[in-house]
Amino acid sequence: METEFAQAAQDYATHRTGYPDKLFQHLKQMNIGKPGQKVLDMVTGSGNLARGFAERGCHVTAIDDKQHVLAQADSLTKKANLQIDFQLAKTDKTCLSNHSYDVVSAGRCWQQVNQATTLNEIKRVIMPRGHLVITDFNWLPYQGEVTQLTEHLMLRFNPAWTGADNNGFQLSWLDEMHNQGFENIETFSFDRTIAFSQAAWRGNVLSHHAVVGQLSALQTKSLDAELTLMLRNVFTDTTLNIPHRIFAIVARPPHFGEAKDIPKKLIIRQLAVYEKPPWDLLLLADPSRSQVNQYLSKGHCYIAMLNDEIVGEYVLLQKTHTRFEIMNLAVTPKFQRQGIGLQLIKRALTEAKQRGATLVDIGTGNSSIAELKLYQRVGFNITHIEKGYFTAQYPRTIIENGITRKDKICLSINV
Numbered sequence: 001m002e003t004e005f006a007q008a009a010q011d012y013a014t015h016r017t018g019y020p021d022k023l024f025q026h027l028k029q030m031n032i033g034k035p036g037q038k039v040l041d042m043v044t045g046s047g048n049l050a051r052g053f054a055e056r057g058c059h060v061t062a063i064d065d066k067q068h069v070l071a072q073a074d075s076l077t078k079k080a081n082l083q084i085d086f087q088l089a090k091t092d093k094t095c096l097s098n099h100s101y102d103v104v105s106a107g108r109c110w111q112q113v114n115q116a117t118t119l120n121e122i123k124r125v126i127m128p129r130g131h132l133v134i135t136d137f138n139w140l141p142y143q144g145e146v147t148q149l150t151e152h153l154m155l156r157f158n159p160a161w162t163g164a165d166n167n168g169f170q171l172s173w174l175d176e177m178h179n180q181g182f183e184n185i186e187t188f189s190f191d192r193t194i195a196f197s198q199a200a201w202r203g204n205v206l207s208h209h210a211v212v213g214q215l216s217a218l219q220t221k222s223l224d225a226e227l228t229l230m231l232r233n234v235f236t237d238t239t240l241n242i243p244h245r246i247f248a249i250v251a252r253p254p255h256f257g258e259a260k261d262i263p264k265k266l267i268i269r270q271l272a273v274y275e276k277p278p279w280d281l282l283l284l285a286d287p288s289r290s291q292v293n294q295y296l297s298k299g300h301c302y303i304a305m306l307n308d309e310i311v312g313e314y315v316l317l318q319k320t321h322t323r324f325e326i327m328n329l330a331v332t333p334k335f336q337r338q339g340i341g342l343q344l345i346k347r348a349l350t351e352a353k354q355r356g357a358t359l360v361d362i363g364t365g366n367s368s369i370a371e372l373k374l375y376q377r378v379g380f381n382i383t384h385i386e387k388g389y390f391t392a393q394y395p396r397t398i399i400e401n402g403i404t405r406k407d408k409i410c411l412s413i414n415v
Contacts, residue, residue, distance in 0.1 A: 037102040043109035047073030092117035168245030181254030285330035324352040325361040367403035380411035
């Protein structure tokens with residue numbers, strides 16, 4: 001049986017086509033699959049969906065519970081010169097960290113998992129404002145088409161198969177997602193005709209879940225023989241144009257609406273003298289411990305608390321009687337893009353003004369695109385650029401958003 005599954009994995013990888021660009025273009029419009037996002041692809045199979053996200057600059061982890069399937073997916077990924085972290089794991093017990101992924105995805109294999117327990121695990125690993133994406137990519141068994149005749153043949157060998165005559169709209173999947181509390185559920189679909197050689201179509205059929213693990217080796221061989229004969233006698237063209245439907249469901253995790261209110265629940269306070277500095281966050285913003293120690297000893301550290309957990313910090317340093325600088329500002333990765341950074345900046349500006357400031361500075365790297373956008377949105381203006389600052393101050397090269405951090409962008413705001 002293991003040999004049969006291995007052969008099926010090879011057939012799947014060889015003969016199944018990848019998801020079309022149009023799917024990812026549509027998802028991008030929904031802020032899904034953007035460069036830098038952390039994606040978890042569940043029941044990855046040959047890794048087609050995972051590679052689609054990796055090609056677009058996402059940091060992808062892909063899981064499956066079959067080692068030979070992962071080996072095939074890893075091989076295809078390396079050939080494509082992409083990086084994906086493939087892990088052997090079950091969908092209902094991934095052993096991955098809580099609230100760690102911007103996007104959790106699943107492709108064609110979704111119908112084969114226990115959706116209730118898998119969705120429960122997804123709720124644990126997805127970020128509070130993350131996206132769940134479930135996709136399906138099915139052939140359409142139109143009257144008289146090779147797809148319909150192929151399905152009739154498959155039913156002869158596996159009469160228990162319930163997936164025949166499927167129109168590609170997996171609406172039944174919505175029920176369990178709703179029952180599990182997922183919100184903002186949306187669907188979209190589009191059709192695409194895909195060309196197969198007759199050999200590729202046979203390989204596609206033999207890797208189908210109605211065949212793999214359902215038919216014996218002898219039955220599979222007989223099915224292939226009859227399919228070959230049918231294709232030779234009925235469909236004489238060497239190329240088969242197979243109609244397909246791509247269907248996708250996009251949803252937000254439960255209590256997504258509550259996540260929007262996170263900034264209102266924050267408690268921002270000064271770090272007490274007896275409390276340890278939040279070094280994980282401080283070093284997230286500035287990887288030089290010696291540099292952080294210098295301004296931490298002279299400045300004031302403030303922390304943002306959410307349900308007794310430190311989720312953000314900033315360090316405010318007084319440079320003159322009326323000039324201050326925000327030396328360090330960071331938010332825990334799983335709580336980023338939820339308005340916490342904005343609240344920290346506003347609080348820092350208020351605190352600086354109360355201490356007598358008329359001008360507040362802040363600096364960031366040339367590669368820190370999100371930070372530059374946030375600071376200027378608040379009202380900071382770029383005053384000058386310190387060329388080569390980071391290459392001179394930090395022994396190790398810092399890569400961010402695919403860009404080497406070299407120069408320090410200095411900004412100021414009047415308060």
